[in-house]
Amino acid sequence: MFTIKNLKIKGFRGYTDEKGFTFNNPITILSGENRRGKSSTLNAIEWCLFGNECIGINTGIRERVDWEIPNRNLGSRPDVYVEIELEDENKSSCKILRKWISLRRNDLKISSQDGQFQGDEAEKKLAQLLKLSFQDFLTTVYQHQEAIRAVLTQEPSERNEAIDRLLGLSVYRNILTGIDDGKIPSKQKEMDNAFDGFRNKLSAILDTRNKDLDDMKIQAIQKGLKEEQLNEKGVLDIAMIAKKQLEKFASESGLGLAELRVPDQWKGISLFQKDAEDEIKRLRSVMPDVKNQRELFERSSKFTQLKTEYDSRKGNIKAIEKGLEDLSKEKGKEDDLSNSKPQIEKQILEKEKAMSEANAKAATISKALEYLRLEGASKNTCPVCGKETADLLMHLKKEWEDKYEKQVGKIQDEINKLTIDLKVTISSLSKYRELKEKKEDINKALNEVNKKASELLGRVITDKDDLSALINNELNQIQEELRKLEQAVKSKQEILNGIGRLLEQAQIIVNILTDKEKKIIIDEIKQSVEYKRMEETKDIMAFLTDDIDKIKYAINAASNEDAKGKIDLAGNTIDNLFRKITNNPTISKVNLHVSADSKGKNNYDFKDQNDKEITPILSQGDLNALALSIFLGMAYLKGGGQSCGFIMLDDPSQSLGSEHKEKLIEVIGEVLESRMVILSTMDKELQNLVISKITKTKTQYVFDNWTPQGGPEISMG
Template identity: 20%
Template sequence: MRYFLTKVEVEGFRGISKRRELELHPKLTILIGPNSSGKSSFIEAIEWGLVGDKVPREVYTKRRRTAIRNKYTRNTEVKIHYNDGQGRGFVIKAHLPRHREYMPEIDREGPLKGLVAAHIGFKDYIRSVVYAQADPRVIIEKAEHLNTAIDSILGLKAYKDFMKCIEECISKVERKEEALANELYKFKEELTRKYEGLIRKIEKIQSILKKYGIDPSQVSLKKIRDELKKLIPPDYKGDIPEDVEGLRRTIEEFKKLWEITPKLPTYQQALLCELEQEKKGLVNRKERLKSERTKCYEWLQQLESLIKDLSNIEEKLKGKNLEKLRSQLAEKEYQVRQIDNEIKKLNSMIEEMNEEYSIVEKAWNFLKKSKKAYCPVCNRELTTGFLRKRATLEIIEKRLESLKSEVEDLVERRDKLARELKDLNNERDQLEKQIEKIEQLQRERNKFRREIKNLLEEVSKSPRIARALENPSVARELLNETIRRIDEEICNIEKEIKRKEKQIEDLKRLIEESRARAEELSREKLRKMDIIYSELEYILLHKSVSRLEDLIEKEPWKLLEKFICKLEALRLMLIKLMNITKEVHESEAKEKLKEFNKILDDVYRALYEHPYFKHIEVRLKEIRSGTEPNRYDIICISERGEEEGIDVLNTSAQNAISLAVYITSARLGLHPLSILLLDDPTQTFDERHVRKLAEALEKISEDVQVVVATADERFQKALIELFYDKAYIYKFEKDWAPEEGPIFERLR
């Protein structure tokens, strides 16, 4: 059953912003218009709606399909409607909401059964064939696309899947065989190693038993139980087990109990603890007495030092009367004040004499110079003669001499008093220094007395003194007596400590002897328990060796080895089957290539007329195993039979070959959902080859639905002439708003 694409609904895809619908003809739909009119957006919307982003990387890059969304709408949606012409159809919906990846959805209400599988197969078909036409050089330059396309078209994928299944089965069988062989080898090695280890252990236990004088062949559970009853304490109330494991657990419990150091008697422990506590108390008391003795000794030294300093000060103060010195100082100060007053009076008298002397001297000088005589007292003119004047001068001269002698006497007396004053000041300073020194000594004496008093108060607080002390000599005697008594107590305590240490040593020696006796008994019991335990181990090891020998001699090992041999035979058979399948695959590929090359050559000659290379052919270069595509080459053949690769052709011829391969693939690789999409395929064709391509599309449209978009006016004219009544033709306008989307109308 074949389905046709009847309608496409596009919204928010590339240049198509608002929803647009495009009805498609069952044979051919033509989209014409200038470049950038929105034709390619519809072609790419159909491709994206069918296979999403599964585009070959080279095509994706060259077509610059980096922007899927339209910026004027929130969502991107493409709906592709299919119908079989009898009322049955379905819808493929590709939706790309914001922040989500591409996810196609199929209308589940459609009546087509197995539609999901058909759609998946169509993805492979589109990916290998249809997308190659996006850039015709891709299918030529990239061999893997050509190989994949031809393998898919020739129907060789089933062989690939079958060979892949065989290879997987072979690898599984090989892995299983190798794993079983490894496990078998490891298990055998482990079993052998355990068996040898058990034998060595048995030999070791036999040597131990022989060392103790026990015959290993005479060992039995009954004998072991009887010996164990003798070793177990009488107060043990449990039952002795009869099995080997129970006996082992019982022996291990008693060994753990006896391995612990036997406990000492309670009274010995208590006595030892009591002696150690008493010794510890004596040591602590001795340390306390030593600290008290040190403190008393320090007090005694401080008291001796203070008493000595105080006696020295008292000796210095002895015979010195501070009041007498102070009265002498007051008397000297009084004499100093009197002499000072007399000096002041003499100074005033000297000043008066000096003034009078200066007046008389002035009068004398005046009389000597003047002709008139004046009384020096009343300042009146003397009218006597020269004698009178002379008498006056003599009087004045005598007065001057008397004044001069008086002044000299006063100055001499003043100097004498000044010397006396200086002596008195020196005596006063000496007295002041003596008084200050005595006061300093008195202060130091008071200080030492206070320190002695404080020290006596501190000593009085001692529990060994416990009385109020006021006399330093009494305190000194008490401290000496206290130190002596403390020394006696320390001596007694040391003797007591030595006695306690001797008792502790004796008790420890007694305890060690008791411990040694208990350990000797415990070791003897443990030795006997070890012998019994070795006998039990001997019994267990004999049982384990017997089980291993039975396991080694049994049949499952041989069955497992036979199974591994069968797996090896199966692997060889699968390899042989795969080689046969490869041969069938190669012959099938060659047969189908003949049919493919016949149609390819017809299409190529219908599309293009090369002056030299008239034929093309696809040849099988290498058969690949697994899912890898076979390798094919496209060869150009001349009329004389010369062969060359297609890389020697020009761009137009290469495009023609690519279109020929594409159209042939579409015709041979028919699929229920097949469609041929062409977007501007005539960019490098001349007018004659454009016409040939239009005629080729007329032939192929009978087998495959074709949708072609072109901006080439020559191709448009040829298509309209050939398909005016046989196809839907849509004309796209050049001027359109991006927020509205492409503008187009249907001509037919």
Template identity: 20%
Template sequence: MLIKSLKLTNIRSYINETIEFPEGSVLLSGDVGSGKSSILLAIEFALFGIRRSGLPGSLLLRKGSSSGSVELRFSIGNNEVTVKRTLKKAKDDVQQDTGYTIINGLKAEGTAIELKSKLFDLLGYPKELLTKSKSLIYRYTVYTPQEEMKQILLEDEEQRLDILRKVFAIDKYKKIRDNSSVFIKQIKEKKKELDGRLIDLEPKKAEKAKQEKELSSLTAKLDNLHPELNKIKTELAKKKEELTKLEQWIKELNSLKKDLEINNSKINEKTLQLKKNIQNISELKTTLNAIKNKLEKFSPELSEEELETELNLKEKELSQTTQNKALLEEKLNALKTKLKEINKELEEKQNLTSELNEKDFLHKQLAVMVSNKKSILPKSEKTENALEEIKKKTRECEVKKWGSNEVIQNISSMEKCPTCYQNVPSEHKQRISANETKKLSELNSQLTALNIKSSQTNKELQTLKEQIGTIHTKEKELERVDETISSLTQRLKAITEKELLLSNLKQEETHHLLSLDTLNKTNLEQKTSQITLLKQKLKDAQEKKHLTSLLTDKNTLLATLTNEQETLKAETESLKEAIRDIERQLKEKEGIEEIYNTRKKELEAILTKEKDTEINIAALEKEKQGISNIIDSLTKEITIKLTYKNSLKKLNSLQHWLEEYFINLMNTIEKHVMLRLNREFNDLLINWFNILMESETLNIRLDDRFTPIIEQDGYEIGINNLSGGEKTSLALAYRLALNKVINELITGIKTKDIIVLDEPTDGFSSEQLDKVRTVLEQLKIKQVIIVSHESKIESFVENIIRVNKEENVSKISVS
């Protein structure tokens, strides 16, 4: 880059001036305060725009002017560039307006940032410097105010290193370390949080192992019981099959016994019948004689049919009446017994109803509690999410609080601005401290509110979890109440049916009592006498008829009995033969009943064993399911906590890697880079300082912190112990060495052909001024602009631009 011309309009002490800059060495000569430095500030403004902390618009715009501009023309490589920036006065400030660039005849307007971006591309400056308040590359390669150059020598070591890191474009390593430290702090906070979540991991694992052991024990018991149950069922099937066969045999045995009994009974009957027939035949003969004698005594006028008809009618009436009365009395007795039983059963209805009402009330209470589950579960999940959000906000506030404390601590100890190197006013410190203190107060209030909210949310979450646990208990209790209500309802239903039956029975009892009362009023004695008389008459008529019939029958019977005797004898012999056959079969089946009873007892024992085993298996299965549910719940919790543990392990590994390797690696890389730069810087510094001083007693070198170490007669002395000329020589040598190192380090920058030296000879002796000629010859830079009021310099520069100030207006003249 080579500057061709600079046009100033209402800039500081300039109203309207154009300055032409030739190549080679150029001296800006003029008295102190004539406006030389204004030219350098205008060039910097044209390239980079205003900076609120170092180059504000109010510092550039001429007092009393509403607008101003700077137009800089320069060549860079094969490009001819013109850039114009403008200023305008606002209400309380001077602001930068839009400007333009002309590159090889092509004009393009743009905002301040757009112009700066385009010029950075042209100058070859790194893009990451675009948003920074000033360009350190320009500051320490092209133009450095002399006092600012001396200031870097007197800075604290760390501040000087920070500046040099930025100048050498290696401050990224420190930023990486600082960011790593912040990141490590966040990792530690996250680890602390994860440690809190993992505090019950081992107890959960132990509980899971305990439950799994119990589950394994139950599974082993079940594995033993299932084969045993199958064995019992197999044995049971065999026993049932065996009993079925025995029952068939017993059935056959009973059938044989029955047949034997029947046959024995028949033989006895036949034998008795034979004896009886013999006796009957004898008696019949006697009876036949007696009947003949009796028949001779009865009158032939008796009408049996009429008497019988009348008697039957009377007897039927009496019998019906008697039967009705007996039946009614019997029914009444049965009804009384039934009523007594029902009344006894109805006595417990009140107790059952009371118990049912209690259970119904309890059912409603439990149902209401259980119904809250659907609303409580989402609320619990929402509360957990809210708690996580509160923790996140708390961590953010803690980080902001740490940042504010850091700002307050830094601003309280800051004497000079690290950006513009100007003294920081106490009002500015107080304003920043007040702002940060206000932020801290707000943050503390937020943290207090968040802590209160976190505590409340924790309590709410715990309450919700307790409610959910209570609901689980109530659900089980509700099931038991439902079963009880069902049982009570069935019993009350049966009692209600009994009440209806009771009502019907009472109506029936009333009806029977009325009927009985009606029967009691009937004259039974008269009817009985009439029937007795009729019976006697009928008896005589019947007896006659009977005797006549009997005579005939007895004769017939006598013949029949005689024939029957022969038949009975033949049948008796046949029955005896059948009995002998049955007794033979019974002997073959002797002892089957005892075997059957034994097998039946064995079957009952096996059935009892089967039932006990099935009950035991069902109980174990239920217990196993409960334990499985507990294990599943524990597994889910442990899985989540193991995820936390893995995250913690990764965080530990990451923290270890950052602390033990990465940060050390950044330190090592920076040291290697700084060491190489330090060697080059040191050689150049010694060379330029020896050219300017040529002192045998005064030597200089750089330590590893880029601090100049000055030795005089073998003893180290401080910079403040140097004379004014020696300090200036050191500052100029440091400036030139820094220029050379930066230009060689950052190969892409295109400002290597120009350097601006601001009052580089302040405090120089006449002999030292002569050394400046040697410096200019060795620089070998196409354009050197020197700002100085030393007249002797005019003798060894190629061009002189004189600056004069009259009535607060600067003018330019060239000689």
């Protein structure tokens, strides 16, 4: 059994410069407030002994994930090491020096009486020396703060997990967590669903095919096929019949036929069908009767159009002639109008001359009257001739009214009438001209119609011919010819339709055969290597899930058995320690039981002397005491054959009351009979109790302060 003699730390976590510790008394107290470097000191011992095993999730300590070894303030190439001097009961010592190299590498050197060791050789030597796994170290040597904190929870599953950890069983839980995170059962379920989905799809396709097949068979019977024809021979025979009928038709119609090849197998029938259908289409369009029919339809259409045009023009001519007749009746004949026009014009000229003459004298009198009206009525001298006349104004007025006013008005009326007559005559002549021009245009168009008709009829059309009757006659002849042709065409089309129906029958059989083949493919899929491999793979996955279940069960069973074994060995010690620390008068016996919970994991019960569960009545201090009891119980359990002669307690009195603390000191006093104790605490009451109650010699390191550059400031207490 060895103990720690000396410790040197440099650059490790909270440390910067090298600091040294000597452990030459049974108990060493590391005291000071939080964050002063106390825990880093215990961690340094742990790291020196176990290297990177202290880091990561496997430790079961949450803060160890991404745990940093070098002090952050030491730059990129820090000098980091921890050196421990161990001493056995024969005072033989060895020095263990672990230097940090990088995140994943550190170098170990051991100097002992057996020699110098380095690297892997040193690691082996250390393992021989310690005879202690890291998990054992955590449960029996180093009471970590988190071990107590976890037990203090009121949540049973978390407390069970914490007790597992105290009993050194966290590996089981860690592996179970890893297995559960792998989610194998859900992957198997996914695979099963995919397989079932595929199998259902195959069944659905098969059902559809069967239904389609039944429908197609009914259709085949309706199309005149017999059950025994619904096969390859049936379709090839029908194709051959269709081919022969087409050849016969073409020959009888005097038409050529493209070469049609009936295939040896039904799968080639589609090409034959397409060629045959193309030929049927072609024959329909080039059959002579059809050609004649089409030409007659075209001729009929042309004559009908011509007739429409002719009738329209004729109608227009009639309308114009009626207009001319009406004009003649209303306005007179064109020749008469033409003759009367110059006479009217001449009369107008004569009247205008008379008017002019009459106007000359009338103008003079008019001016004289104007003058006399302006000069006054008293003047009797004529302003024109200078002759004296009594009452001249009245005289002239009377002369004007009697002679000139009537004469000039009459002439003007005559001129007006003649002017109107002239306008009417001109307008009528213009109308005659317009109607004649129109008639001429229509006659030209009619000539064009005649010309077209002449071309279509192949004869000259004269004025003696009634073109309308000629066209009607021609149309009647065409209709007669079309009636005759229709019958001939109908019977030939019927033959081609019959061949088309044969091709339809062939298509139905092809569809049936295709469907049957697809059904076979589905059957083949189920017999395929791939399908069998899928089934095998599914089985492999099922085996994996089953194996995982069995392994989980085995892990739980092993964990349970392991827990029971440890409780059997340490149960009494834990009972004694717990009762000693808690000093609860109602509890004279604590029985620790382990059973499996619904998931197979360890479930711990703490029952009193009356077999009653005590956990519900335990205070936080009691739970703290429970955690310490389990740790110390395990420490004692291992103590018998254990090489480690010291234990490390990190803040053990987190929730302990004063009475509990006193009892804890008593227990620590008992531990000191066989072990060295390194106690880290910020609890001044506990420090004072250690100093006043522990009768063994002590060393106290006081962690006064901590700075990033200087690390912990440590003094001797």
